[in-house]
Amino acid sequence: MGPQCQAVLLAGGAGASLFPLNHTGNPLALFPVANQPLITYALHTLEQAGVVDVLVVCLGEATAAKVMAWVKNKYSGKLRLKARSVPEDCESADALKAVAEDITAQTFIVMSVDLVTDVCLEAMLAVHFLRNATVTVLLSQRRVSPASETKLGKAPKDVEYVGLDGESRRLVFFRPSPEARRNIKLPMGTLLRQGCLSIRTDLQDNHLYILDRSALALLQAKPALANIKQDLIPYLVRHQHSSGKAASAVRPDSGGPAANGQHESTGSLAATESMEQITLACNYMSMSHSAAALDDSAPGTSYCAAYVAGPEQYCARTVNLQSFSEVNREVVNLELAARLGVQAQPNAKHDNFVDESVQIGSKSTAASGCMVGPGTTLGDKCSIKRSVLGAMCKLGSNVKIINSVLMDSVVVHDGCHLQNCIVCTGAQLQERVSLRDCQVGPGFTVSEGAEHREEVLAKAQQQRRSTDAKT
Template sequence: MLAQQAVLLVGGLSNKLFPLTSPSTPKALLNVGNQPLISFPVKLLEEGGIKDIFLICPGESIASKIHTWTKSYSGHAHLEVRCVPEDKDSADALRSVVPELKGKAFILISGDLVGDVSVKAISISHFINSALITAVLVPRRLSPASTTKPGKAPKNVDYVGLDPKHRQLLFFKSSPESRQDVLRLPPNAVQTLGQLEIRTDFTDVHLYIFDRQTVTELLDHRPQMTSIKQDLVPYMVNHQRRLQQLLSPLQPAGSLSPVQSAKDSTTISDSLPPAPNLLAHPVMGVDAVLSGSIPSIPCHAYMAAKDCYCARANNLHAYADVNREVVASVHADRLLDAKLNAKHGNYVHEGVQLGSKTTVASACMVGRGSSLGDKCSVKRSVLGANCRLGGNVKIINSVLMDGVIVDDGCHVQNSIVCNGAHLQERCSLKDTAVGPDYVVTEGSEHREATLAKSRLASF
């Protein structure tokens, strides 16, 4: 039976997305392609046949806002909003809902994931391989956050160990903040297959299918696990060989009585390190043996198809990229609830007012109620609802959120401008982020800047 439940980690305020997020607009409600970010993972799960989705929110304020958003949701999945303390990390958030999960497996997904990868295909692959975990991997995008000098290890990347066929995940370590000079590999991973590729050109996009009982046991017996990506996933991947070696002597499954199985399970548990471990609870060993469901590929690497789109809007650079990419024609039909203007290849709402000699290039989006003055030019950009552009304004490779005012003669390139901001006449922005309701003074020039009223707390 395929997974029918999912846990969606909503997220809240983020330093990586400063100054975009605010108490009134948490990350999940930032617009991507002029629709709330949270709508993308919800739609992905619904299309994959998921019937129940737990939306885990940090703090009551964000939970209240997400609950309000669910009232406008018209899909078929059942959405249930859950609140956890703001200082809890992802594994603790998962602990809050694990007792209510049912079935053999469940899906966990990040609330900032935008994509059209097939959840149903991932789920089928998970069960075919009898996996304890299936992690979705996509080719890593080059970004300033991972760039280093020649000869130096990349930063902010995932170190992924794969078998030669790229089906089994044999090693996993993430380096979100600092460069890793030394990697310690589990010997069993190399000894078992003889070959192990350590790759940094793949990214774990925080979309997993977990064996429910395995995760329940680990979270229950290892309270020191606080992060799913930093603690839970690496532990499962890097200990899988020991698990198989300990279970294999007990086969064939049908040859043991329940009493014998319980006794052997206790022996197995005692043979592991003193810290709580995967078989710390005897019942887990009994069920695995009696059912004959010993994993053939315990940690499965699911490689997203090349024609799929899958990316996380989890920092400023990624947020800007995802906005521009989702309106590109190759992905938009699958990702957006918008109607393409076939003549111009763009998404300009029918109520938008365009001035004389104003052009909106292909792969651009302009939201409802917006108006553009004379001689404006918009290229590779997304404009939200109720934006107002004066005359001779140029917008290139940028995102303007709802209600932005841009006066005459302004130039905006590679920038993000948040809700209600006002760019006065002849402003020039390049590689700049402007916070909500911020006023950029007349004639000013800004390069690689962050303009905001105040820095907000992060989740």
């Protein structure tokens, strides 16, 4: 692995954005993905890179206690894990400040527990050391959501504006998920120095960073830098270069200096494309700007490196219910599962993961790309497609499950149909229930014959309905 480094795993808290999965207080790090805790994927990535010491940072003492209980009772890997709790409202950079005394290495990795990836972290570390970088950021192709698409002429929604040099080696501009705005301002000194700069909206930051210890010192010196992605990385990118003398403003859509002859310190990129990628050929060095224009624009001491994952590499985060469901189904691909460290034994003949203890009734099928956990029983004429079922589930007859995730000990009675659903541990669906695009909380019972579309069904809602009925 080269020079020794340690890792800081940001394990989060109760996963509030994934309600009702967190209804029983189970930490985000222990949510099941392909029937194993989410944290196991991050630990596998770190272990594969030869990391030994991992500091697991949890939001709140209760989360830290549950994670360490899992480590003590369930974890059997080679990593040395130590958990620290920080206040529940702590942001990512503030969390690093809070545990700074435990970060002793000159180089350290910061990784979010909700990232599932097969990127070779050892290769990313090599890039970081070879470039003597202050920070190296893992970027990958943006996972496209239909909700993020916009009409032609409108700024893309929920994208990150990433500026890379001509060889995509250096991160020279970073604006994470800005609100809709008509213009993105670029430092003119950066444009002049780079010669060729690509501003892209088809990349996403994955919350995996390799940092030099100087970045930690910077955080301690600047309390306003509270969030790694929103504050620290943009700060480091901006301060790679000192602010230069004012240069002629060049607009990408005009191809030359501003027509009015005024001088500005920034160029302005009109963010009006709805394409997946906005590539800006900024060959400004060929213009008539003399070297004198760069007198005070000497690069700073930091170097922000970009590590762009290839299209064949997997990077996904379980940041909401939709992505949680997608990742569950995607990792149950035999080839990908092997790279990610999925612990279940594959059934190569049927291209799926069906535990040998599963009881399958007459004319029931579990298609390729499915996972069925140990002790689960399928009644007659059941059909399971592109879904993940946990351990000890019980399915009656004529049950159809498509694109769904069922956690442990779920009971589904005869004639139920589920599509694009998440059903949490211990939930029960009585006969002839029909659910589409729903989430069912832990221990919730769905009444016989009920039909629900795009609903969250949890005990909190059930209690409110009971109270409303009484009043």
